[in-house]
Amino acid sequence: TIVGVIVDGFCPGVNSGAIGISPFDEFAAVQSRNVSVKNCRINRSNNFGIAFGNVSRGTLSKNIFTDAWREAIGLECWGNSSVVEDILVSENMLHMSTSLSNHHGGSIGPAILVGGAGQSYGGATRRCVLKGNIITIDNPEDMQAYNGIVIVGGNSDAYAAEDIELE
Numbered sequence: 001t002i003v004g005v006i007v008d009g010f011c012p013g014v015n016s017g018a019i020g021i022s023p024f025d026e027f028a029a030v031q032s033r034n035v036s037v038k039n040c041r042i043n044r045s046n047n048f049g050i051a052f053g054n055v056s057r058g059t060l061s062k063n064i065f066t067d068a069w070r071e072a073i074g075l076e077c078w079g080n081s082s083v084v085e086d087i088l089v090s091e092n093m094l095h096m097s098t099s100l101s102n103h104h105g106g107s108i109g110p111a112i113l114v115g116g117a118g119q120s121y122g123g124a125t126r127r128c129v130l131k132g133n134i135i136t137i138d139n140p141e142d143m144q145a146y147n148g149i150v151i152v153g154g155n156s157d158a159y160a161a162e163d164i165e166l167e
Contacts, residue, residue, distance in 0.1 A: 001036045008043040020045050024054040024078070031056055031083065038062050044102050045072060053078035054123075057086045065094040069102045071109040077116050077123035084125040091132045096148075098141040108143060111135045115152030115161035124160040125153070131167035 007020035020042045023035045035058040042049035042065045049065045049072040052058055065072035072094045075084045094111045112133070115125050135148040153161040 001038075003036075003039055005040045006043070007040070007045075007049070019047050019051050020049045022048070022051045022053065023058075024052070024082075030054070033057055035059075036061075040064075041066070042072065043067065044069075046070060046103060048072075048074040050074070051076065051078075052084050052087060054082035055084055055087065059088045059090070060092060061088070061090045063092045065092070065096075065111075067095060067097045067099065067102045068111065069097065069108060071111070071113045072096065073112045074109075075112075075114045075125050075128055077125055082123040084123070085127050087128045089128065089130045089133060092134070094133065094135045095138070096135065096146065097138040098143045098146055099138070100141065108146065110147035110150040111137070112149045113152070114150070114164055124162060125164070126160070126162040128163075129165045129167065131165075 021037055023032045032055045035055050037050055038061045040063045044067045047070050049068055050060060051074040053076060060073060073089060075087055077084055096111045114128055137146060139146050151161050151164055
């Protein structure tokens with residue numbers, strides 16, 4: 001359980017790669033279980049604010065993300081056999097911003113990403129519920145496709161997203 005943590009100032013000088021809260025190891029070799037992250041504040045995430053890359057049975061609730069450039073929340077498989085499953089993402093507030101002062105290299109992404117990291121990764125993201133989240137997007141750089149929620153994959157893909165519910 002992670003409660004009341006503040007992550008701030010991890011984007012200056014970082015060329016992507018900095019993750020605010022990540023309850024799994026860098027190779028996603030061991031799955032984390034029963035993970036709860038609540039009432040945290042993630043400021044200016046240049047990469048994932050919170051990443052669940054190999055987590056089973058987890059909740060992300062009542063967290064605040066400000067000036068996120070890339071995914072504030074990632075439910076995305078990492079490694080060759082990782083699984084993200086049975087996750088509840090609820091009542092989070094996400095403010096996304098394309099302001100260049102929030103970014104130092106790397107890619108952009110949606111506020112919430114559900115699904116695979118690409119064909120180089122296996123695994124599946126399944127049985128996830130996203131409800132009651134508030135997403136605002138400030139886009140001064142006028143970036144196309146700067147999205148709120150993106151679900152990647154399907155049940156025929158190596159990086160499937162299955163049984164995803166948005167409410």
